[in-house]
Amino acid sequence: MFRFGNPEYLWLFFAMPLLLAVYIYLNIRKRKDVQKLGNLSTLKMMMPELSLKRSYLKFWLIFAALCAGIFMIARPQFGTKVETVEKEGIELVIAIDVSNSMLAEDVSPNRLARAKQILSRLIDLRRNDKVALIVFAGEAYVQMPLTSDTQSAKIFLNTIDPNLVPIQGTAIGQAISLGMSCFSGDQEMSKAMVIITDGEDHGGSAVDIAAEAAKAGVMINLVGIGSPDGSPIPATEYGSNFMTDSEGNVVVSRLNEQMAMEIAQSGGGFYVRADNSNSAVRALETQLDELQTGKTTSLTYSEYDEKFSMLAWIILVILVLEILFYDKKNPLFRNVRVFK
Template sequence: MFRFANPEYLYLLFILPVLVVGFILLNIQKLKVVKKLGDLKLIKRLMPELSLKRSYLKFWLIFAVIVFGVIVAARPQFGTKIEKVDKKGIELVIAIDVSNSMLARDVNPDRLSKAKQILTRIIDERKNDKVAIVVFAGEAYVQLPMTTDIQSAKIFLENIDPSLVPVQGTVIGSAINIAMNSFTSDKEVDKSIILITDGEDHEDNGVQLAEQAAAAGIQINVVGVGTPEGSPIPVSPTSNEMKKDSEGNIVVTKLNEDMCKQIAQAGKGMYVRADNSNNALKSLQAELDKLQKKNVEGSAYSEYDEKFQFFAWCMLILLLVEICIFDKKNRIFRNIRLFR
C-alpha cells in the first residue's frame, strides 16, 4: 500500500504549469529584445560564450528539483516495517468471554461492547506491557499471541464478536489454561490475566485452574459484566428478538458474581464489576501497577515506511548539477561542446 503522509503539499504541483508558462513568455520577450539588436546569427557570433540551451537545461533541472521537493514534503510512504522496541512493563493476557450471553443488554450498550470499551482503555494505559488476547465461549482460542504491539492488540480487540468461537457455552477453566500457556518463559517479569466474563461457567473448574495459575506466579483479576438481575439474550447483536428455550420461554442470563469472586480470590487477584463509572477501571489499573515491571524487548509494526529519502537524494543531485552549469561557456572548457 502506498500513500502520502502529508498529501496537502501536493497542491504545490499546480504552480508548475505557471512556472513553465512564465519561462516560455520570458524567453519570448528576450528573443524580441535580441531581434531589435540585429540578425540572430550575427549576434550569436558576437557572443560565442552565450549558450541558450544551458539556460533551458538549468530551468528544467530547477523544475525537477521543485517536483522532488514537493514529493519529499508530502512524505511518500509504502508498505510496512517492523521496529524493535524496548519497554518496561509486565506480561498481560486478556481473556474475554464471547459467548452469546455477552450480547445481553443489562449494561449499556451490551455486555460485550462494554467489555471491549473497558479493555481498550486498559490497553491504552498499559503501553509498556506485553499483551496477548484469548477469546472463549464453548472453546478457548488465542486470538493474539504475546506482543508489545499495542496498536495491533486494539485492532484485534475491536474485531472480537461471538462468531469467532462457533461452539457456544462458557469454559472459564479452558480460557485460564490457554492464557497461562500464552506467557513467555521469562520468570523475572510479573504476569497477570484479566478475565472478563459474566461468570456462567459450564465446566465448573475455573476456581481450580485459577489456583494453579496463582501457584505458577500468575495473578488473575476478574471483571464481571452484567447484573445479578439478568437480561434476555438477543438472537443477534442488532436484533430485538430474544432467545427462547425449547418450551418457548425467554432465556435470561445473570451475572454470576459469586463465581467471579471465587476465581479472583483463588487467582490472588481482585474482582470488579463493570459499570458506567471509572471506579472499576481505576481499581484494576492500580492493582496491575503493583506488579513488578521489567525491560521487555519486542517488535512493533509501523503501518507505513517512509520512502522520501530516494526523492531527497535525487533533488540534491539535480541541485548540485544545476549549480555546476553556468549560463555562459567556461573559457577553459569552451572547446567541449556538450551544448551546441
C-alpha cells in the same frame, strides 16, 4: 503496488506549461530588445564569454527540480515496509466470558458488548504488551495466541459472540488453566490475566486454580459485569423474548461478586465491577502498571514504504549542478567545447 500519499499535489503539474510559456515569452522579448542594439552575430563577437546555451540549461535544471519537487510532496509510496520495534511491557492474557448469560442487558447495551468495549479500550492502553485472547463458556478456547500485534487482538475481539463456544456454562477455572499455557517462558516479563465475566462459575475449581496460577507468578484479575439483582437473558442476541427453564420460568442471571472476589484474591489480583463508565479500565490500567516490564522485539508491517527521500536527493543534485553552471563561459574550461 504504487500510490501517492497526497495525490492532490499532482495538480501542480498543470502550472508547469504556464511556467514554460512565460519563460519562452520572456526570452523572445529579450531577443527583440537585444536586436535593437545591433546584429546578433556582431554582438556575440563583442561578448565572447556569453553562452546562451548555459542559461537555457540552468532553466531546464530548475524546471526539472520543480517537477521532482511536485512528485516529492505528493509522497510516492510502494512496496511493504518491515520494521523491527523494541517494546517494553508485560504478557497479558485476556479471557472473556461468552456464555448466553452475557447477553443480559443490565448494562448497556448488554454484558458482552460492554465487555468488548472495555477490553478494546484496555488493549489500546496496553499496546506495548504481548496479548493473548481466550473465549470461554462451558469450555475455553484460545482465540488468539500471545502476540505483540495488539491491533489483531482488537480485530479478533470484534468477532466474538456466544456461538464460538457450543457448550454452555462458565468454566472460569478452565479458562485460567488454558491461559497459563499461553504465556512464554520469559522470566523477565511479568504475567497477568484479566478475566471478564458475570461470575456464574459452574466448574467449582476456579479458586484453587487461581491460587496455583499465583504461585507460578501469574496475577489473576477479574472484572465483574452485570448486576447482583440480575437480569433476564434474551432468547437470541437481538430478540425480545427471554430464556426460560424447564418449568417455563424466565431465567434470571445475576452477577456473582462474592465468587469473583474470591478468585481474584486467591490469584493475587483484584476485582472490579464494570459499569457504563471507564472506571474498570482505569483500575485495570493502574493495577497492570505496577507490574515489572520486560523488553521484547517484534516486526511491524506497513502496507506502503515512503520514497520521497530519493526524490529529495535528486532535487539536491540538480540544484547543485545549477549553481555550478555559470551564465558565461568559465575561463578555466575555455577549451572544453561542451557548450559552444
